[in-house]
Amino acid sequence: MIENREVVRISGLTVRFGQTVVVDSVSLSVAAAECLAIVGESGSGKTLTARALLGLLPDGASVAVDELVIDGVDARRYSQRDWRRIRGARVGLVSQDALVSLDPLRRVGAEVAEVIEIHGAPGSGERMPRAGIADTVTGMLARVAVPEPAERARQYPHELSGGLRQRALIASALAGEPGILIADEPTTALDVTVQAQVLDLLAGLRRDGLGIVVISHDLAVVSGLADRVAVMKDGRIVEEGVTDEVLSRPQHPYTQMLLAAAPRLGDGPFADRVAARRRSPSIEITPGALDTAAGGLLDQRESMPLLHATGLGRDFRRPDGSLRSAVDDVSLVVRAGASIGVVGESGSGKTTLARLLLAFDDPNRGSVSLEGVEWSGVPERRRRSRRGDIQLISQDPLGSFDPRYTVARIVAEGLRGDARRTSPGDRAARIRQLLDSVGLDASLESRRPHELSGGQRQRVAIARALASEPRILVCDEPVSALDVSIQATIIDLLNALRRDLGVALVFVSHDLAVVAQLCDEVVVMKDGRVVEGGATERVFRHPEHPFTRALVAAMPRMP
Amino acid sequence: MSGGLTGRLRGRVGLIAAALLLVVVAAMAVAPWIFTPLDPLATDTSQVLQPPAWGRPFGTDQTGRDVFTRVVYGASYSLGVGAGATAAALVVGIIVGTLAGLAPRVIDSVAMRGVEILLAFPEFLIALFAIAVLGPGPVNVATAVGVAAVPAYIRVARAETLVVRRSGYVEAARGLGVHPLRVAVAHIVPNTLRPLGVIATIGIGTTIVAAAGLSFLGLGPQDPTPEWGLLLSGGRNLLGQAWWVAFFPGVLITLTVVSATVVGRRLRRAGEGRA
Numbered sequence: 143m144i145e146n147r148e149v150v151r152i153s154g155l156t157v158r159f160g161q162t163v164v165v166d167s168v169s170l171s172v173a174a175a176e177c178l179a180i181v182g183e184s185g186s187g188k189t190l191t192a193r194a195l196l197g198l199l200p201d202g203a204s205v206a207v208d209e210l211v212i213d214g215v216d217a218r219r220y221s222q223r224d225w226r227r228i229r230g231a232r233v234g235l236v237s238q239d240a241l242v243s244l245d246p247l248r249r250v251g252a253e254v255a256e257v258i259e260i261h262g263a264p265g266s267g268e269r270m271p272r273a274g275i276a277d278t279v280t281g282m283l284a285r286v287a288v289p290e291p292a293e294r295a296r297q298y299p300h301e302l303s304g305g306l307r308q309r310a311l312i313a314s315a316l317a318g319e320p321g322i323l324i325a326d327e328p329t330t331a332l333d334v335t336v337q338a339q340v341l342d343l344l345a346g347l348r349r350d351g352l353g354i355v356v357i358s359h360d361l362a363v364v365s366g367l368a369d370r371v372a373v374m375k376d377g378r379i380v381e382e383g384v385t386d387e388v389l390s391r392p393q394h395p396y397t398q399m400l401l402a403a404a405p406r407l408g409d410g411p412f413a414d415r416v417a418a419r420r421r422s423p424s425i426e427i428t429p430g431a432l433d434t435a436a437g438g439l440l441d442q443r444e445s446m447p448l449l450h451a452t453g454l455g456r457d458f459r460r461p462d463g464s465l466r467s468a469v470d471d472v473s474l475v476v477r478a479g480a481s482i483g484v485v486g487e488s489g490s491g492k493t494t495l496a497r498l499l500l501a502f503d504d505p506n507r508g509s510v511s512l513e514g515v516e517w518s519g520v521p522e523r524r525r526r527s528r529r530g531d532i533q534l535i536s537q538d539p540l541g542s543f544d545p546r547y548t549v550a551r552i553v554a555e556g557l558r559g560d561a562r563r564t565s566p567g568d569r570a571a572r573i574r575q576l577l578d579s580v581g582l583d584a585s586l587e588s589r590r591p592h593e594l595s596g597g598q599r600q601r602v603a604i605a606r607a608l609a610s611e612p613r614i615l616v617c618d619e620p621v622s623a624l625d626v627s628i629q630a631t632i633i634d635l636l637n638a639l640r641r642d643l644g645v646a647l648v649f650v651s652h653d654l655a656v657v658a659q660l661c662d663e664v665v666v667m668k669d670g671r672v673v674e675g676g677a678t679e680r681v682f683r684h685p686e687h688p689f690t691r692a693l694v695a696a697m698p699r700m701p
Numbered sequence: 702m703s704g705g706l707t708g709r710l711r712g713r714v715g716l717i718a719a720a721l722l723l724v725v726v727a728a729m730a731v732a733p734w735i736f737t738p739l740d741p742l743a744t745d746t747s748q749v750l751q752p753p754a755w756g757r758p759f760g761t762d763q764t765g766r767d768v769f770t771r772v773v774y775g776a777s778y779s780l781g782v783g784a785g786a787t788a789a790a791l792v793v794g795i796i797v798g799t800l801a802g803l804a805p806r807v808i809d810s811v812a813m814r815g816v817e818i819l820l821a822f823p824e825f826l827i828a829l830f831a832i833a834v835l836g837p838g839p840v841n842v843a844t845a846v847g848v849a850a851v852p853a854y855i856r857v858a859r860a861e862t863l864v865v866r867r868s869g870y871v872e873a874a875r876g877l878g879v880h881p882l883r884v885a886v887a888h889i890v891p892n893t894l895r896p897l898g899v900i901a902t903i904g905i906g907t908t909i910v911a912a913a914g915l916s917f918l919g920l921g922p923q924d925p926t927p928e929w930g931l932l933l934s935g936g937r938n939l940l941g942q943a944w945w946v947a948f949f950p951g952v953l954i955t956l957t958v959v960s961a962t963v964v965g966r967r968l969r970r971a972g973e974g975r976a
Contacts, residue, residue, distance in 0.1 A: 529876055543873070544887075
């Protein structure tokens with residue numbers, strides 16, 4: 143530590159929208175060379191708290207604060223003009239999505255240069271000659287470990303990878319040499335291996351004396367970086383303390399719940415907890431949910447493969463006309479009641495593979511058979527009646543619902559092929575039964591999708607999928623958009639479906655920890671190919687392929 | 702903050718006035734007799750070209766007919782043609798546009814090139830051309846104006862179809878094994894309707910102007926039918942001595958079209974906010 147000077151101090155911060163209190167008497171402080179993490183789920187007020195430190199609260203917010211000291215200056219009565227003077231110079235902001243935050247029509251270097259033009263040279267604050275700015279920009283990019291900084295400065299944001307974009311954004315936030323950096327979900331949009339690099343970069347900046355406030359929904363992500371953690375819920379800080387203390391001995395029930403819900407890789411004592419959850423999930427599903435088939439299904443386990451993909455390949459044409467294999471030579475066998483995880487980073491071909499398995503897309507090479515019958519490459523007419531056997535649960539349930547439909551109608555669409563229930567009464571009863579089996583109250587039947595919470599939406603999507611009594615559920619990142627506590631309940635539900643109904647799961651995810659909780663087998667994809675596969679336990683504990691090793695090593699972990 | 706508030710209020714006042722005017726015009730079209738006790742066709746040679754006064758607010762024309770009464774009765778023609786032609790164009794546009802959006806690329810391309818050729822000509826020119834083929838008359842005016850409006854609706858219906866077709870819920874329906882025809886009827890068409898309805902509201906205004914324009918040129922209903930475009934045309938030679946004969950029908954055409962546009966644009970903005 144270079145010094146322990148306090149760079150931010152805020153106390154009694156209350157933010158209201160009309161009558162609604164969204165941030166409730168929050169107090170916090172950050173010293174130089176210290177990192178404070180504000181952790182909470184969506185709607186907890188964590189982002190608003192951070193924005194208050196930049197004077198960036200949205201219109202209509204009324205703010206009351208007892209104390210607001212930024213870099214030694216009282217900022218309580220700051221006008222927008224005063225704020226503009228210190229934003230960038232004393233406080234820097236790094237937001238979640240660099241692609242949105244960087245001007246698409248401006249070169250990356252210009253973005254960083256602008257800050258220097260406004261706030262003067264780093265350190266001195268003096269106006270800089272034009273020639274000097276270019277060098278300083280290159281220096282800033284080099285400081286955030288952008289390779290070939292001089293060339294990168296001349297490129298546009300879309301020409302950079304996600305990780306480099308995030309670095310460029312951090313460089314522009316640092317160009318005014320602020321004493322404090324606010325990072326709002328700085329790595330959420332990034333792949334795990336890239337995330338690890340950006341977290342390393344932030345840790346390095348902190349060691350150099352920067353005070354950092356990092357906002358995140360993910361305790362694991364911040365656990366390696368933050369000195370202290372503040373847990374927010376409903377606008378209040380419910381627990382605050384040294385990171386290790388909070389994570390190992392959480393005091394507040396909410397923190398305990400968050401920790402328990404957070405999925406993690408199976409090592410140490412957590413493996414037992416995961417195992418325990420899988421043995422006794424909190425949900426029981428009566429075989430009635432898939433009433434007829436279930437009993438017979440369970441007996442058939444381990445016999446004939448339900449879904450058999452051999453040598454799958456799918457090519458897409460790049461804008462310049464050359465071919466790119468999104469999926470290349472992938473084979474997969476899914477037996478009844480199995481659970482197979484497909485993991486990989488963005489662009490690895492996971493989603494393309496899922497679409498091939500669902501026959502939403504046909505492969506250029508190889509074939510898929512469903513229950514021993516040809517499934518890929520046959521006319522849609524012949525697939526239609528069999529589609530009920532394999533269903534998709536997507537990352538974006540809201541997008542998968544017709545916005546005009548009510549919950550009952552959405553689920554009813556899955557019942558269309560049900561020849562046994564033709565009377566409206568039978569169907570209504572069945573809809574209620576399905577909603578019940580996914581833990582939804584019948585009173586939600588008349589709601590429309592946008593009136594539901596994220597977790598409820600995903601349950602409706604599962605209920606609809608179950609309506610056609612599928613034997614396989616293909617889940618494409620089904621919990622990535624959900625808060626951890628909701629995530630855990632959906633995972634429990636999927637686990638229960640598998641155990642009680644014998645539904646096989648193909649679970650596509652970038653999150654190894656989630657896969658570890660749910661899947662017996664896992665395949666790791668990179669650049670369209672399967673680089674490693676096998677029992678989940680074996681692959682994650684003793685990864686053989688270098689990429690798997692990198693992936694496992696990059697997973698954020700709690701101490 | 703206060704400036705924004707009055708600004709918002711002013712916007713609202715314009716909207717309310719526009720909506721009110723449309724309601725009044727619609728009422729004129731449906732039940733003209735509530736507004737005036739007179740007969741739009743009754744001539745009175747003792748009252749020729751009288752200026753606006755109490756009892757005849759819009760004055761009288763060269764045969765002594767009450768201009769206000771004629772304007773009121775004219776609403777049913779103008780609005781009828783406007784709404785009828787727009788509705789017809791909308792229906793045809795949805796059917797052709799949806800089919801084009803769902804058709805294989807070759808068929809879609811051919812259809813859209815045809816639509817683009819039609820769009821390359823001003824709508825009014827196409828309407829004139831249609832009238833030249835069909836011959837003059839009130840029904841033909843509606844048909845001609847409708848034909849001219851169709852290409853724009855086809856374009857929007859197709860574009861919306863392409864968007865909805867790629868949506869998650871269409872894929873979900875497909876994944877459930879729902880027949881494509883049913884997907885089109887149950888999901889695609891209903892979800893394209895809202896933006897189409899909005900542009901149709903704006904379109905009614907354009908259609909009224911086009912219909913009035915054709916009547917003005919003598920291609921629509923003939924005298925003594927009280928049609929707005931025809932009223933305007935009948936009064937244009939009298940502007941020097943009796944301005945009111947052409948002025949009031951003109952004002953009403955303008956106000957109706959502006960109101961339809963104001964309401965339509967407001968609906969469009971509301972629609973965009975939905976996202």
